Amino acid sequence: MLMENKAENKAVFDAESAKEVVKELRDSFVTGKTKSHRWRVTQLKAMLKMLDENEPQIVAALRDDLSKPEFESSLYEIQMLKNSCRLALKEMNHWMMPEKAKTSLTTFPSSAEIVSEPLGVVLVISAWNYPFLLSLDPVVGAISAGNAIVLKPSEMAPASSSLIAKLVADYLDSSCIKVVEGAVPETSALLEQKWDKILYTGNGRVARIVMAAAAKHLTPVVLELGGKSxxxxxxxxxxxxxxxxxxxxxxxxxxxxxxxxxxxxxxxxxxxxxxxxxxxxxxxxxxxxxxxxxxxxxxxxxxxxxxxxxxxxxxxxxxxxxxxxxxxxxxxxxxxxxxxxxxxxxxxxxxxxxxxxxxxxxxxxxxxxxxxxxxxxxxxxxxxxxxxxxxxxxxxxxxxxxxxxxxxxxxxxxxxxxxxxxGGVGESGMGSYHGKFSFDAFSHKKAVLYRGFAGDAFLRYPPYTPGKLTLLQALLSGSIVGIIRALLGWFWA
Structure with a gap:
């Protein structure tokens, strides 16, 4: 009877539950909390602390799931994750800075830049073979880019999945970063929601399901698959x-x-x-x-x-x-x-x-x-x-x-x-991450052009004439000789 009550009381994660999770994260994101450099640094430092303080537990979980040798667990999962965190902490301020872009005679005088902004609320669906690295390495990129995140670890590595859920809840900001455990029903419920990006690591069969679900909301995807190497x-x-x-x-x-x-x-x-x-x-x-x-x-x-x-x-x-x-x-x-x-x-x-x-x-x-x-x-x-x-x-x-x-x-x-x-190509996937590529994967590169009120060219305004057209064509082509010819033709006309 007690077992039946436990089963009845166990929360079911369905589409409505997934919708609530996404809403909570989106509400947190719109406050601008995740966009601040301070929040990003705090979360990455917390992840480093999490890895430092729980290495024996992580090694034990990987041993339970895969009998993975401690050498491989420590080096290929924990240390590589630490390296990702340290790199992001070192370079993130530079990554976040607007990138200067060249302008042309067409908009002279003007200046331009490319601004990296977070995409919003993103979903990371992880694989079982490297359950910590492949779960949290993309999360490092999503945090450094300023996103709110749902992580879905693989149910095929249950000890690792359970530990990831516990550690993330204990160390990271639960109002902006959440872990959802489960199998196909939970993943399906998550895929019904609208995300601003999905990163999936796994096989081609499931990747097609992920991509089809994402297409309904025009959600961009990164697919990390495999193939016969x-x-x-x-x-x-x-x-x-x-x-x-x-x-x-x-x-x-x-x-x-x-x-x-x-x-x-x-x-x-x-x-x-x-x-x-x-x-x-x-x-x-x-x-x-x-x-x-x-x-x-x-x-x-x-x-x-x-x-x-x-x-x-x-x-x-x-x-x-x-x-x-x-x-x-x-x-x-x-x-x-x-x-x-x-x-x-x-x-x-x-x-x-x-x-x-x-x-x-x-x-x-x-x-x-x-x-x-x-x-x-x-x-x-x-x-x-x-x-x-x-x-x-x-x-x-x-x-x-x-x-x-x-x-x-x-x-x-x-x-x-x-x-x-x-990252892969063709059947082995699309998109890429690692280092700055992780930051870029979870960022939108926003084009920004700055102009003053000086240099307002009458050429772009009606009435349109052959002379205006010739000069504007020369300006758009960027040809100095063409511009001179157009001006001389206008003058002589």
Missing amino acids: PVIVDSNINLKVATRRIIAGKWGCNNGQACISPDYIITTKDYATKLVDSFKCELERFYGKDPLESKDLSRIVNSNHFDRLSKLMDEEKVSSKIVHGGQRNEKNLQIAPTIFLDVPVNSLIMKEEIFGPLLPIITVDKVEQSFDLIHSSGGKPLAAYLFTNNKKLKRKFVETVSAGGLVVNDTAVHLAIHSLPF
Whole structure:
């Protein structure tokens, strides 16, 4: 009976609830509270304090959700968030300053500037694989731009979601920043509302739902998705370093459950055996002879994803291609780092984003053929990687491969460079954030032109004449010679 009463008393978050949340935030926003530099600084400092004082709890939540190693939790989630906060605190005053813009003879005398203003009330829908980083990093940008915010963490990382909701309520301004927990019904209720921007991190299927909902209100979106991120491995490189860097970007990033994780490798037939041998050596060095016993590998997030990955591994034309790994523990949701050699390009594992610890190697006769293979996949990945010492190959890689971001001779590290935009293209997403790009993502760039009452040109006013038209055309073209000719023609007329 007590359990029934608890169930009855549990608040239901529906469209009406979402409407109330948005109204409360919009009421706070219109007061101008979030626009002040002081409020933005206060919130970012509070977030830094929140991360400093609760690191053990954050690490524990990530361990509960993903068995994520403390090293990865502290470095790739907490420290990167702190870096985002510190950068915003250091640069925000500069970001907020109006940017001077050039004017022309058309409006002489005049001055112009571009003013960054907050968009209003924004929605951030986060992913489960990096539940703290991917939830709060966009929030740093939204705060620094002066917005009111609703954050919807992923229900697939319940311990992290619950902790985020508690910490945000305890440390940040609850009149302007709110967390809504839940699953599909709660997300659907939020998407029914009118937002001034939505940032969604996740998969393409849900992204289409988000975009369709946003279209009803003409709400702009940032979509951070994924795709099959390729790694091209040339010969005549430092193979040991290359292998280690691929391992770090693949299994060292949440055991492959990362949007920028290497999805497959392309190398030459002649080099493939050396590459596989190097992987075997380094993987054993990092994770031991039985990687399922390693404390440095995350587990698969849930049974659905475990089954999905198992299906990719067990496909008849793929299962025989395993050259390393393949161990599984369904009870503990563990899959060891697994390498496949020469899987068919029409296999399931090559048709969808893997998002897990499986790494196929495709071979070609010449490394230059890798570009055609990437193009034939039909998608534009979130990231693409190349290992080579060949300058010509580097140039061709940058010129021909379309992806959210490119890295030469490493993997995943571009995520840590705040001066670079992070975002996708095509199927891998739209829009970008990180550093000032986060500030810009949640700002409207307002054009402002200042004029006095001097220099009022009679040319723009009726009655219209051929002479006025000729002179105005010359002024608009910016051609000094044209202006002189027009004036001389007017004078001689």
